[in-house]
């Protein structure tokens with residue numbers, strides 16, 4: 666080793682990883698408590714092992730006295746989401762935070778890596794409050810879907826097991842598996858969109874149904890009983906046929922009848 670007190674060196678990174686994890690978990694709970702859809706599924710965090718820091722410093726030719734600036738993921742946070750859209754929403758929420766500063770971002774979703782790796786990375790500077798004052802440390806926040814995480818976890822352990830010497834045919838199959846995982850993400854997103862659209866249609870049709878019924882009540886109020894009863898019959902038919910467009914047209918007709926009634930016209 667290089668004589669450095671690694672225990673002391675890693676303290677602010679441990680604090681940063683812990684605090685970021687707690688804060689992001691709080692964000693998830695807060696969104697849920699507000700009854701909003703929580704785009705975060707779960708969060709993990711870790712501090713890089715000393716052997717891994719030294720190996721990375723050697724690989725990236727970072728001198729040991731420049732590790733703090735040269736290695737950005739000594740403190741690492743990972744956020745898992747259900748859908749690809751959620752990743753961008755979480756990234757936005759993090760960008761808006763006042764307790765950290767964004768240094769730069771890497772979109773490995775649009776620009777996925779040669780291996781097939783996909784994730785969104787934010788490199789942030791987080792000020793840790795120590796007994797000696799505020800100490801800014803770099804941290805890496807990886808945001809990915811459950812499918813991306815599944816792929817990356819297995820690929821990482823295979824690479825570890827085979828010491829980065831994976832045979833070409835295995836690399837090819839891993840690339841194909843990454844495509845399949847992304848296809849799964851795309852398919853799940855489109856199923857979700859269909860559900861959201863169906864919910865919107867349902868909400869729209871409940872609004873129009875309530876409007877027509879209120880308008881018919883108003884006609885009764887103006888004692889336009891015959892007219893109101895005719896509109897009621899047409900409403901029943903359209904409602905049974907689930908004809909939202911027809912209900913909208915009917916609403917316009919009733920509004921015209923209400924206008925006439927308000928001006929004292931005859932039915």
Ligand SMILES: Nc1nc2c(ncn2[C@@H]2O[C@H](COP(=O)(O)OP(=O)(O)OP(=O)(O)O)[C@@H](O)[C@H]2O)c(=O)[nH]1
Nearest residue numbers: 721737738771778780781782786816817818820821
């Ligand atoms: N499983 C897996 N993880 C990856 C891959 N590429 C990047 N990562 C993860 O993303 C982190 C940052 O990767 P990069 O953005 O390439 O950053 P880097 O620090 O310049 O380089 P490396 O950490 O050496 O890859 C890595 O430490 C891994 O945790 C990959 O191909 N497979």
Ligand SMILES: Nc1ncnc2c1ncn2[C@@H]1O[C@H](COP(=O)(O)OP(=O)(O)OP(=O)(O)O)[C@@H](O)[C@H]1O
Nearest residue numbers: 709710711713714717721741742743805806807821
């Ligand atoms: N930002 C992160 N958040 C949470 N866990 C992480 C993060 N980055 C890596 N890990 C996990 O930490 C464990 C140890 O990995 P390690 O720190 O050696 O790094 P790596 O990021 O895969 O590699 P590299 O040395 O290329 O940066 C692995 O299980 C890895 O998936």
